[in-house]
Amino acid sequence: MTDALGWRRKFGVLAPSTNTIVEPDFYAMAVPGVTSHFSRIHLRDQDPSADAGPDNLPAQLRAEIGSACERVLSCEPDYMVMGMSTETLRGGVEGDRELVAQIKQFTGLDVATGAEACERALKVYGARRIGVITPYQPAGDADVVRFFGEIGFEVAAIEGLGCPTAVSTAHVTEDELRAAILTVNTPDVDAVVQCGTNLSMIRLADEAERWLGKPVIAVNAATWWMALRDNDIKDKVYGAGALLREY
Template sequence: MTALGFLYPGHSAEDDYPRIEQLLGSDIRLTVIHTDIGEDAHRVDALLEMGSAARLAAGVEELRLSGAEAVVWACTSGSFVYGWQGAHDQVRALARAAGLPASSTSFGFVHAVREVRASRVAVGATYPDDVAALFSSFLKDAGVEVVAVRGSGVITAAEVATWEYDRILALAREADQPDADAVLLPDTALHTASHLPALEQALSKPVLTANQVTVWEALRLADRRVNAPELGSLFTKEPIVQV
């Protein structure tokens, strides 16, 4: 049994995790611990507070009691908003507090892009343009070429959680570019676990989504490899990322 822990901000698309656990079809347990988000707003000051060390540390004891072998801060905007160095500092502090290997969704995207061998990506973000631009900058700092960024101007995770497949697909198509090797949809408030094969079929390329890459990143930390085609091409590629 591999036990993985996730610190998830508030309540929006956390039901993706039991769905993903079911699709993994293996001896893997995903435990989601909810953190207090403060103000639900895709705004820089609110996101910095959401991802603060104090808010993350508050969920660590419950996570340790779950027997987790690794922990991922399951929030993209609440990690990349700190910038490349700040996001590293964030996960180092989380690792110290938890006594476990730790990462975040933002780093999950970086590693997943490498895993699917994408050299150029397009970003379809639910966020306002200024926040979407910060994610693009984070990727560029990681050496990922971003060929297009599409923001949607949505302020709250609560609204994002209501999006259904047609709207998610429309965002992915609007973001996609012919020279993009993959399309990234960075928001853990977005329900995507049931839609990954359909999205990839529609775009004819890998589609990386926040909750998908968050679970994959936790598996990477635990040195586990699972073949799960229903979770997209990320879960079917031969591993190339070095732990």
């Protein structure tokens, strides 16, 4: 029997328990016949600072991700989506690939991650030098620079907002993000990339592409695009950037 609402695909989505943005973003970009089913990775301590220890969040993720996969598998999804970009960028390319392998081991399903989605998007656009906006502390920004460097892109400018907690990332305003976009949009930048799935930027990215005349890739839009296109779903989505509208 075919699911009444998810008759094309059911996506199982893993998201941190602290995240309030990625779920409504995915719902806002929904297309007919595709449904998203969220499972929360329990983060008991959301302090991302060095004072909490460099392995604080990764250790919690590793301990909880199997249980989150197990819960969402009970709805029999067709495909998995990682609704957390921090861990897909940590440890460079190898870190992302290891996380994908871990999720595949638990679920037996293919996975979209923010890191790989941004890589694919930048290749579609032929970009080489990028400006990046993140909510991260300096250690997280270093992970971002390492990841993009390893896949062949130069981070010409980066603006880390240094959000004090995972929840506070969702409190960043459009005015703050607009200022960050203008800061990293140096003349030699081919595209702007926003990391951090708990930053609300899909609508602003769509607008910013018209101001700047270049791609502005919001990670939630890129991840959703990857998930749809991997499943041969070619619907156009409007209001979330050119990637979902044109590619």
